[in-house]
Amino acid sequence: MEEDDREDPARASVKPVDPRLLRYASASRGFFVAIALIALAQTAVIVAFAWLLTSAITSAIDGMPPAGLAPALGWLAAVIAARALLLWAREAVASRAAARVQTQLREALIAAVGTLGPEWLAGRSSAALAITAGRGLDALEAYFGRYLPQLVQTVVATPLILAVMWWQDWISGLTVLLTLPLIPIFMVLIGLATRAVQQRQWRTLQHLASRFSDTVQGLSTLKVFGRQHRAAASVARVTDEYRRETMRVLRVSFLSGFALEFLASISVAIVAVSIGFRLIDGALTLAVGLFVLLLAPEAYLPLRQVGVQFHAAAEGVAATDDVFDVLDAARASAGSATGHSVLPAPRVSEGGALVVRDLRVHRGEGMLPPVAFSAAPGTVTLIEGPSGAGKSSVFAALRGAATFDGGTEYAGADVRTLPASSWLAWAGQQPGLLAGSIAANVALGDPAPDAGLVRRALDLACADSLDPALELGVQGAGLSGGQAQRVAVARAFYRYLRGGAAVIALDEPSSALDLDTEARLWQGVRALADDGAVVLLISHRPSARAVADAVVRLAVRQAQGPGMVRA
Incomplete structure (x- = not known):
């Protein structure tokens, strides 16, 4: 710089x-x-x-x-x-x-x-x-x-x-x-x-x-x-x-x-x-x-x-x-905020669908092509597309990390009026782990962590071989790339299991995993969806389609607008 x-x-x-x-x-x-x-x-x-x-x-x-x-x-x-x-x-x-x-x-x-x-x-x-x-x-x-x-x-x-x-x-x-x-x-x-x-x-x-x-x-x-x-x-x-x-x-x-x-x-x-x-x-x-x-x-x-x-x-x-x-x-x-005042998020127990209408994410001076889909509780929605199509940008818009135009609602409320931390559990491509124990990273933000749910989240994320008491260094030092990725996924799972969010968004959660571990991870994702979670999934792996209820295909060129294909 x-x-x-x-x-x-x-x-x-x-x-x-x-x-x-x-x-x-x-x-x-x-x-x-x-x-x-x-x-x-x-x-x-x-x-x-x-x-x-x-x-x-x-x-x-x-x-x-x-x-x-x-x-x-x-x-x-x-x-x-x-x-x-x-x-x-x-x-x-x-x-x-x-x-x-x-x-x-x-x-x-x-x-x-x-x-x-x-x-x-x-x-x-x-x-x-x-x-x-x-x-x-x-x-x-x-x-x-x-x-x-x-x-x-x-x-x-x-x-x-x-x-x-x-x-x-x-x-x-x-x-x-x-x-x-x-x-x-x-x-x-x-x-x-x-x-x-x-x-x-x-x-x-x-x-x-x-x-x-x-x-x-x-x-x-x-x-x-x-x-x-x-x-x-x-x-x-x-x-x-x-x-x-x-x-x-x-x-x-x-x-x-x-x-x-x-x-x-x-x-x-x-x-x-x-x-x-x-x-x-x-x-x-x-x-x-x-x-x-x-x-x-x-x-x-x-x-x-x-x-x-x-x-x-x-x-x-x-x-x-x-x-x-x-x-x-x-x-x-x-x-200069033009949105509505921030409202409390709907209670997770109430459930609710995530509806995205003509979502256009700002990127630099331009805007990405519009995206539209609906994700109901109990479903897995897979977002596919080549690199640069804007898949991660959609997640960035949902969690308030990117400005966008269009309508996006969860449980009938505009997501711009809801604190993302209270309805969305997210695991990005960078694990974002902190110095401390694995358990503390999984239960991040929980004032009273539940050890049982920490263990269950690790199991669902195929990280059951990791000791929750293991102390990590800065940025998760002490774990391999695949292990760090699974701990980040477990953190998103724990937030849902704890009742802190009803929508789980996973960005390339299996990119560092072998095929057997990836298959177990998809089973965990499917189990949480069957439990009532709204799961959004970004993955280049063809195996992800096996657990998807709906596939949203994004294209790089604006002329090729996004389409929605039922699995």
């Missing part, structure tokens, strides 16, 4: 706070209120510290004895302790808010992927999504712990400190007011460069994760064809590219930090020189001059720190952009 190096101007723009954060993470709203109150208290402490220190120094110069300085020094110590306490409170509030927001955004991301459905997910890299939900959202710790508190501190503290300086010495206040905008201007310019290189680094990391995942999954095939070394070289190349992007981010960060420090230092020096000249000619008292001089660095510090902390938070900002894009897509999808 190659990434486009061109930057989206909208994504590359620098936004202090994305408004979508407040929309999708309610915990951030209280965070901003708490941080604003802490920033207000910190500003008061800063002004008090400068005033108390000025009073102590000028009193000492005037010859006040140590005993007379004790109250001022005591208050000064209290102010220092209060400032430290406020810093701790800000860190604690930010840390808790970051944890809550991370949890809310992860939950919202998972819900959004569920809303968008398998069809949307099929066009995305699952590895990139995992990086976003994992490392990306973890980077919000720096965003909430450093950048946002400093941003709020800037909004609150800088105007107040500037107002106090103007009140005490309008010339110094005017100097700060004129030089202060230089820092935001350079921050915006630096921020644009930082955002661009950070976005490239983030895309490279996602590309690396996707490439590594693809290489690991296809390693067996790569070794058979002798291409594993090229795949490893490709991963190494992307890794080196990520290293270069990371160093580029660090280089921009260091240069921007130097530029901001230089501007702030020059600005404070201008204020100091002005105060010095006016102290010499007597136009300014020492108390006012020292007080304003102590406040001058504090006026520039918040803005300077915002620029510094932006770099630390840039990875989290890049990740939240991806999260918000997914959430926006889910929100638009939910808002």
